[in-house]
Amino acid sequence: MTINDWLIILGLITIFALALYAVILWRRVWRNQQRLAKQEQERNARLEGDIRILAQSLLSGQLPLIEGAIRIKVLLDNYSGQRRADVDLQVFETIYDATAHIPTHQAWTELPKAQRRLHERQMETLEAQHRSEVVQIARVLSSGVRPATPGAAGKDQTAE
Structure with a gap:
């Protein structure tokens, strides 16, 4: 065998090795994509259950x-699955934005009573303005975030 024959064989072996390595890497990418898709599905199922509750x-x-309304809005922001088109969720955004400046937890307890009362009145006003809309949307969301699939009446929508 000549030197050219050995170089051709070496080149073919290199090409085969690189092709095999590429296949191995693509399989890893595919498995990783599958794992991430499954995790996202599980996360969305948990979020949908939490939204229902x-x-x-x-x-x-x-x-x-x-x-x-605030808690549902935050969960909906993190939910990336299919959503019902028959529900306008803007009221949750409105309430969230209107209360974003109000302190929570320890900061709330440290507020002077006069400031707390001011925030409480603001929340009561928001509640009075949006109660019927929030209740109506909550009724819909209590049966699920995703649209009902035909023939799935009575079945649990979180199981797929």
Whole structure:
């Protein structure tokens, strides 16, 4: 064999090795994409369940309207799955924006009473203005965030 034959064989072996390595890398990428898609699906299922629970708690009076609207809005912001088109969720954004400046937790307890009362009146006004819309949307969300699929009546929408 000549030197050219050895170089051709070496070149073919190199090409084969690189092709095999490329296939291995693509399989890793594909598996990673599958894993990420599964994690996102699971996350969306958890978020949808949490949104349902919050909506039901809001409807039953276990959760204050303003707090419920804010919590639902935050969960919806993190939910990336398919959504119902028949619901306008803008009211949650409105309530969230209108209360963003109000301190929470320890900062709330440290506020002077006069300031707390001022914020409470503002929240009562917001609640009075938006109660019916929030309750209406909570009724819809209590049955799920995703649109109902044909033939799925009575089935749990979180299971796919």
